[in-house]
Amino acid sequence: MQTTNKKEYQVTDVAGKLAKGFLRNPLTAVLGAFLILMGYLALNIMPREEDPQIAISGGAVIVPMPGASPKEIENVIINPLERKLREVSGIEHIHGMAMDNVGVVNVMYYIGEDREDSNLKLYDKVMQNMDQLPKGTMQPIVKPFDIDIDIPIVTIAFYPKPKSGLSEVELFKIVREVQQKLNSVNNVAKTTLKGARKAQYNIEVDMGKLSAYHLSLGQIMKAVQSVAVNVPDVKGRTQQNTLVVFGVKNAIENVDDVGNVMVAQYMGSPIYLKDVAKVTEGIDIQNFQTAEILHKNAKEEQFGESAKQVTLTVAKLAGTNAVFVADDVMDVLKSYEARFEKEGMGYLVTRNYGTRANEAVNELMHHLIITIIIIAVMLVFALGWKESIIVTFTVPAILAITLFVAYLSGQTINRITLFAFLLSLGLLVDAAIIVIENIHRHLHAHDVESKEMDELLVEATDEIGAPTNVATLAIIMTMVPMAFVGGMMGSFMQPIPYNVPVALIASLFVAYIFTPYLSLKLLKKPKHKDHHKEEVHS
């Protein structure tokens, strides 16, 4: 590569070695295309979310003790349980709550503690001490927190359309069907219903009639219980030893059967349940947890009447793409639309973290591109358009490498990752700018005629290698300690110290490999020596 009649330039820095190695290598272009392709793939495959995942682990231990007062619960349940839980390592806070009839102890682990381990430790500790449970308590319930599964990414409110006459029970039945279908969608974890009213046979006893017929509530309870039993089929045998299967049918088939239950006999005539109580097929009247929705109709500006609703919540599995899951859920809902229309019910998507994540990511990608264009335009004025193109090319290459590394290390694309990219954008063009500026200067130097293009490019790159390395290293070093910031904020910001150093290192390699390579393709030695303005020197 070097001309023999000249003194060969001694490559001293990694920068020069890289530049020299890749300058005439046909694979350099392939490598560039490959990197950008990898980055593009990573951008599309990586799970997207709005905020980065914070590893919060914790759980609640619920110990019911019917009839106990808060102070009793505090003494016999909360205090001993808290003491025992102190033995578990990694717990930051223990919150105890002593209420009427029940004691609850919440534990919060330090941020970043492994979730599965933490859940296991908590369960283990409670189970180990089951023998010390005071008498009269019921089985303790251990409920670990699980952010991914607990926080729904999509919520849908189903409501009957005005004048459709759809009852709450029918609404619930359809929603339950939809729930079954949604749970079969890939990566959907937990689905729950809120505000659901279930079908129920209600027996509302009139106290006046009760005393008139000389009856007690207990009698009525026994009468109903004795009728509503299910028994498995019994097998009888014939003399030929063949089986005859027969069974008692449940005596209660519909709500009328309940009303016709005979409660007692009074003066020789039977008293039926419907005589002393109102027996209806209805909803669970004891459930006070209801939900309503108000919304504007498509054309109107005013809110419509409030309607009873059932909200279906959908959560996703950890580490899966919220955007994809939400889209799949929407597809399932679309397939039901005709049915909903027929039944006279409507639905509204009241939360969709999938689109929110997608919008947040796309908006930032948009910002990123605008910023790159602005910097490119600035460089056209400062260095010339060919140089500007070279520097601008390095940016997607660097971001592609960073994205790919982030993908390999199991990160997700979220707001903070993209802010890390935006933050590094201003820094990562520097290496390329420094290299291109030096090449530019060499091309306009006095002795440009005497040098081969190859040698000139390698020399220009190599010269600035050492100071650029040190300067970049200095910036990386400012970022590294940030990875050790603790607490929620630390975890929240984590993508910055993870991604900015990677981007900076990538910027060095890209600047040393591709800047000279592209300069060789795009830049020409000036035909005649002319003093460029910047070269005027004392």
Added chain:
Amino acid sequence: MKKLENFIYGILNEKKKKKLVVTLTAVAFFASLLMFPTKMVLAKMLPGKSDNTFSIYIDTPAGSSIEETKRVSSCVIDFLKKEEEIMHLELFLGQGIPLDYAGLVKGASMKQTENVAEISVNLTDKHHREEPSFLMVQRLRPVIKEACLPLVKETNIKFIEQPAGPPTMASVVVEVHGDNLEKIRKVALESSKILNQTEGLVDVDVMADEIFDKYELIPDKEKISRSGLSVEQVNNILYLAFEGMVVAHKNSNNSTDQIPIFLVLEKESKKLFSKDDAALRSKLSSLNLMNMQGVMVPLSEVVYLKKVKSNPMIMHKNLNRMINVIAETDMVSQVYPLLDARGQMMEHFEKEYIVEKEPGINTYMFDLHLTDRETGEKILLRWDGEMKVTLDTFRDLGGAFIAALVLIFLLLVVYYKSFVLSGIILLGSFLSLIGVIVGHWVANWFTSETFFLTATSLIGFIALMGISSRNSLLLIDFAKSLMECQGMPKRRAIAVATATRAKPIALTAVAIILGSALLASDPVFGGLGVALISGTVAAVFVSLLFVPILMDNAKAMDFENDTCDMEHHNISITK
């Protein structure tokens, strides 16, 4: 270029001018630091972000019925209905809205009593809406509270916005620790009053059950056994009559769930005339129990009635009894109202308690220790919530910053093998702090809301350290080669170096400024953007004016002509 070179040379050559630059820099530095105590620049962990949703928590006092809760909720909804920007709103009675990040730490998933309700409000898209959600909340909060709070006494209505960063229980949390339940309850209530009066704090709530009247039915054991009944029977019938019970189930082929058969007294039959013991007694007398002999015994015959106070929930934190008092900030940083409230509390509790401050500096440094003047009982007022997280974060970021300083210093010492030169570079980059602080002050002018110095500003500053140290680094490198390889006199060399490096320094600075320009418009990362932009501007001035003076004064900068190291001959490129 020549002009700049001569300008720098002129400064270096005259002692007076040198002194002037140094004094100006020092004045600028201390003046910018003074912006903190004078509250020209306010600090906060994370600012609010405009979102497409917010929620409202309604808590009627413990022991309220679902109908009372609904009455308050309807009142709130009537106000919300008038808002044009609200797309839809959902009311969840007796339960929380589907869990979100804000609700996660506020215990929304635990709600299952009749005295709670949550409203979820969905707004139109934030890009097409003029009013940010936080301003809307600020506007609605006083109006709604004034109209709806009096409906049921002691009701609490809280407006919950989605957190910009990690969620916290509340902006300001006062934990009242102590062993005496009545006393900590009293202190908690008094603290909540003080917080209520503090400007900038809203949605104050004591996280304790209100104490309400209830009736205790004391079974007369002798009468019960003589009537041929059992206590268990009494309990069951009472529960059955008023709460109802599922007594049987029916399976069905064409229903998605089992159908329960529910037995309860008719609504009209179980309603009491009024809320007093006579009404309750008359109701109980009409409720009969059947004994083993088949004789009916009225319930009122076998129980006494006693009016008692309800037992409030007892809360523990880390094994100590505690009551939380929480408050949200109204578009201001929590630091300043917190300090105000703390001062008020110290004054208020002075009468009954000996008030001591937390000794030493740690992230609990605002805590107050109260000792009862008579009994000697100790109560601890601990500040938690966002304040604690802020202090922890700022402490950790501060630590990260110092670690970054040390690492850069070591790196430079390895590179230059001189402590003085490394020190110059560090000092130069540290001065970019001037720009960061002033930048926030300026940004505050241009924004309608307060522009806070946030955790992200600190991250920006840390990143700046690296960026501005590079400026000085290239400058020193350049001047060094000029002196070594061309034998230029020191002052001239520094001036030439500064003038030639001005272009790439400015170029990279412009790249950073343009790169951060879009960051600055983001509510959360605005601090980072502003810190980078203004810090970079300051860094350019510092490295072009202040650093050359330091270099000139440093003996370590005296390089000999003959030591020219061919490895560092990047000077040749300029010739």
